[in-house]
Amino acid sequence: MDKKNKPLNRRDFIAKGAKLSIAPLALPLIKVNSASAKAAGKQKIAMVGTGVRGYGMWGKPLVDNYSKQLEFVALCDANIKRAEVVRKKMNINVPLYHSRDFTKMINEQKPDTVIVTTTDCFHAPYTKKALELGCNVISEKPLVTDAKQAQEILDTEKKSGKKITTTFNARFGTSSEEIKRVISSGVLGKIISVEFQEYLDVDHGASYFRRWHGKKRYSGSLLVHKASHHFDQINWWIEDDPDVVFANGNVAFYGKNNAFRNRNCRGCPFASKCDFYWDITKDKHMMDMYVSCENEDGYLRDGCVWDNEIDTYDSMTVEVKYKSGILLNYSLNAFMPYEGQSIAFNCERGRLDVRNYFRQPWEVDYAAEFRLTENFKKTKTWTVQRGEGGHGGSDEKLKDLIFLQGKPDPMGQLADSRAGVMSSLIGIAARQAIEKGQPVQIDDLVKFPLTWGW
Ligand SMILES: NC(=O)c1ccc[n+]([C@@H]2O[C@H](COP(=O)([O-])OP(=O)(O)OC[C@H]3O[C@@H](n4cnc5c(N)ncnc54)[C@H](O)[C@@H]3O)[C@@H](O)[C@H]2O)c1
Structure with missing residues (x-):
């Protein structure tokens, strides 16, 4: 899987991109230090x-x-x-x-x-x-x-x-790190295929459809906004680059899929019968951050999940073939009764199963369950606890690595532009594949620097 010496295509590129509008606006400025x-x-x-x-x-x-x-x-x-x-x-x-x-x-x-x-x-x-x-x-x-x-x-x-x-704070979660350790130990040998199922519940999942995330033009769809975390983790765990992507996706639950709708939850005539009614006025921080600033740009933080203009898929499946031949089978559903992930690695010497739990509607006192089964041997099981802090402590670990000089990064968790681009490109290719009904080759999207390699 070492691709250090495998050059990728390169072509000249002339940046003609969107220029930021920089017309000055008079604002009271405080003298800065x-x-x-x-x-x-x-x-x-x-x-x-x-x-x-x-x-x-x-x-x-x-x-x-x-x-x-x-x-x-x-x-x-x-x-x-x-x-x-x-x-x-x-x-x-x-x-x-x-x-x-x-x-x-x-x-x-x-x-x-x-x-x-x-x-x-x-x-x-x-x-x-x-x-x-x-x-x-x-x-x-x-x-x-x-x-x-x-x-x-x-x-x-x-x-x-x-x-x-x-x-990419998701790399720093306790179960993400544990997967990296198991995979890099080599105990299962060569990876042949990966399964990754993402479950977003009717609270967290729905929250994307209340906001700009529900419109592809802002978020690139959840295939980019959300799944880029997962595609990055997979790229990082298996140390490989995507080659070909195919996908399917539907807006099957939110958006048009309801008999009634309003612009937003505040003042909604259907509030009493809508399971997704959310009273933002009960949250002072949200009121300060969004409602008190609404008149500036008209952005409604408590937008309706049944908005007819929602075009971000809430149900999607993606298949990726990696450069080394590894196959990925990915799915995301954003209207589940519970949160979590099921992840598995099918390898030449056995299989690793990981079930991540977060905010379950049943009692569970650990973050993830691991099952490692080597061919012809008994299964080993263990659990991993969630860390303390933002996103299970991953936010703090990421900041320490960025800002504390000399902090070691033995697992290579700090992500650069390469990782940022590669993860997004899988989502971008998946979106294109859905729109065109055809597989999309990653090398057809971008010409990469020659020097790239893991
Ligand atoms: N890594 C994670 O776990 C994680 C978690 C949450 C959000 N995020 C990312 O953080 C980013 C912000 O998310 P958020 O939840 O705070 O969203 P948000 O909508 O609450 O905040 C975005 C801010 O950007 C401003 N903005 C919008 N367009 C702008 C423009 N053209 N120029 C300048 N400012 C502009 C908005 O006014 C708003 O204040 C997103 O990209 C999201 O993907 C990452």
């Missing part, structure tokens, strides 16, 4: 996208726990009211920039690193611009939502000499 951050040798950080993930994963925790290593110098968002709310919640004194002033922000505040936590389809344009302006980038997944963005990001990163980190 970016010079003092430099003097103190701290990494200067600007963040674009001040939603719950920007605030909860990067904003507040970085201020609280990594103040020796870094300092925020600016926040940027298309909704300036939300940026104001977040600046207050982060308790920092930095200037705010409207998204139209992104370039101005970089030129004035000169961050070393830009953290990109916007709506998915804007990760790539901001990443590209930040690289061009001489910054490193830490981007939330998915790094890209279409093939054109993928090519632009790869070419721009190479040209800029700067670095992209894609924040």
Whole structure:
């Protein structure tokens, strides 16, 4: 499986991508101490996208726990009211920039690193611009939502000499790490095929269809937004690259599949009979972050899951053939009565079964169950506990690896642009395969740098 010496195709690419609109907008700016951050040798950080993930994963925790290593110098968002709310919640004194002033922000505040936590389809344009302006980038997944963005990001990163980190926290979950350990131990020999079934429940799964995620143009579909986590994990576990992708998908449950609908839950005439009615007014944080900022951009955080315009598949199956011949059979259903994953590796010397449990409607006091069965031997079973912290402790482990200098990464968990692009490309290819009814070859989507190899 060592492909270090196996060159991938390469072709010249001329970036013609979407330019960010940078018309200035007059905003009250607070004088910033970016010079003092430099003097103190701290990494200067600007963040674009001040939603719950920007605030909860990067904003507040970085201020609280990594103040020796870094300092925020600016926040940027298309909704300036939300940026104001977040600046207050982060308790920092930095200037705010409207998204139209992104370039101005970089030129004035000169961050070393830009953290990109916007709506998915804007990760790539901001990443590209930040690289061009001489910054490193830490981007939330998915790094890209279409093939054109993928090519632009790869070419721009190479040209800029700067670095992209894609924040695949799912690699850091306790069961994900355990899978990596078992697979790399070689106990099962060569991997022949992988099965991965993702179950999103009527709470978590439904939440995607209340928000921009339900529209493919923003999220690239759940095949990109959500499944890029899983495709990345699989690529990382088996250390292989995808070759051909085929898929099927339906909007089978949400969207048009109901007799009634409203724009959003607040004031909905069907509230009393809708199982998916969600009262956002009971959640102060959500009210501060979204409802109090609604008049700025009209974004309704409690959108209707029965919206006729929902076009993101809620049920999908994907088949991938990897370069080494490994076959992947993947499925995701977003309307399940319970959450979890069933993952299996079928190998020349046996099979590994993993069942992940999270927020089950029954008692379970561990995160995952492992079953390792070597051919002609008895099955070994064990369980893995969930870690403490965000996403089972994976959020904290990821931040430590990014910001604590000298922290070892023995499993290679820190993901770069290659991992970001490869995982998205499987979802992008799957979406194209569904739309065209034909298999899609990954090498037809993007021309990769010659030097790539695991
Ligand atoms: N790794 C994980 O576990 C994980 C978990 C949650 C979210 N995420 C990722 O984090 C990102 C943000 O998710 P969220 O739940 O906070 O979403 P959100 O909608 O709550 O926040 C997105 C923010 O981006 C802003 N925005 C939208 N378009 C913009 C533009 N063109 N320019 C500047 N700002 C813009 C919005 O106003 C909003 O403040 C998503 O990409 C999502 O995939 C990752």
